[in-house]
Amino acid sequence: MLLSQKDKILVVGPAWVGDMVMAQSLFKTLKAQRPDCEIDVLAPPWSMPLLKRMPEVNQAIVLDVTHGKFGFRTRYRVGRQLRVNKYDQAIILPRSYKAALVPLFAKISVRTGYRGEMRFGVVNNRKRLDHDVLTQTVQRFTALACDDDLEQPPVIHQPTLTIDVANREWFIKDINLKMNKPIIAFMPGAEYGEAKCWPTEYYRQLAEMLVSNGYRIWILGSDKDKEAGVLISDGYEEDVINLCGKTKLEDVIDLLSIVHLAVSNDSGLMHIACAAGAKVVGIYGSSDPAYTPPLSDKAEVMYLNMPCSPCFQRTCQFEHLECLRNIKPIDVFKRIY
Missing domain, CATH: 3.40.50.2000 (Glycogen Phosphorylase B;)
Known part of the structure; x- marks a missing residue:
């Protein structure tokens, strides 16, 4: 050809x-x-x-x-x-x-x-x-860019998204986000299904640990993640901010470019965080980090590789979700602090 x-x-x-x-x-x-x-x-x-x-x-x-x-x-x-x-x-x-x-x-x-x-x-x-x-x-x-069938994997160029600094600064001012503490982004949703979602109460416990150690939390996601955002942020006025449903996709890209670190399920936003240049802790349950890894040298994966994993199911067929529930908030905290 x-x-x-x-x-x-x-x-x-x-x-x-x-x-x-x-x-x-x-x-x-x-x-x-x-x-x-x-x-x-x-x-x-x-x-x-x-x-x-x-x-x-x-x-x-x-x-x-x-x-x-x-x-x-x-x-x-x-x-x-x-x-x-x-x-x-x-x-x-x-x-x-x-x-x-x-x-x-x-x-x-x-x-x-x-x-x-x-x-x-x-x-x-x-x-x-x-x-x-x-x-x-x-x-x-x-x-698919190569002419011939390959005998070894191709070289991968990591995704890198362009950041709109002006839009980022406008959004921070418009929402009145305070920037006097290091920011940790939480992305608790996953469009695919609950078998990819670390428990919401674990995000809440992790938020408590981080806030007590001087961090501020931004919760990012779509309208579908609003309820999870409320459960995580309830009782906090300015140290845990629920931005679910309040951002456009381009806003999320720009905000993730300045966070100290992002904690995310294996989701589209995890990959966006990597491409925006953020440090990332990616939490995997039903999916396989060997198949869809975070494409960043600054990303770290948490995955238990249980006998039933990866199942690639939307819900846990055994109804215990141990692949995610056995990753405790303190384990994630130790990767951050």
Whole structure:
């Protein structure tokens, strides 16, 4: 497959926050190989602010299809609209059949992706996914930039998001956040399910330990995490601040760039914290840090590797959640203080 330095590339992005952060490693690899290439990313609406913080991305294009829905008409319409861009190559990160339709409808001649879901003809530059070589999600994304099937994992360029200092300072002033103590960020949510969530009462106990030792806590998350934020912050006026539902995604990126450390479940915000340059303690339960590790030299993983782990389930099938409950607040505190 002959590709030029000035290729126009359309990347069909993933549907999850953490995966989209990891996709930046692919964008960095493409730019290292072909510095003059243009990379556009087709992605869900929520990801637009995140992609704007990736300097490798020329343009983020919205594909407004509900996660899990086929959305044939929308994919056909967007594909026809993109024909004018005359892309040289599409790289399709999701392994579903429907993910490859927009590049097909856009008449992109080279459509690169892994074999899967009977995609013969839809993906015409098909790669074999060697699970023994490519053991991590980020490796699988990055390997799609390579012409040949790999015999060893590719070099990974760690994600690094651009920080908007002006937006950060505006938000701190607007919310009246006090900056006279070192900040620890808590991210107690995980979109995937409760089997990835360290117990809320443990976050509360950890907050008590940290506050008594001179730290301030910012709790970050979406509207879905508001209740957890209330339980963690209850009784504190200014040393434990519940910001769940009060921030936009770009605000979270900027705030995480100045925290002393972030404590997080294995979630999209954990990966954002790493890419924003924060020190991170990532707590893993049902998922596998060998498969989706935090991509930062400043990150530390807490994982018990129990006989039932990783199960990759949304809820604990044994109803004890010991993979997370056996990681005690004092254990996390010792990694911080």
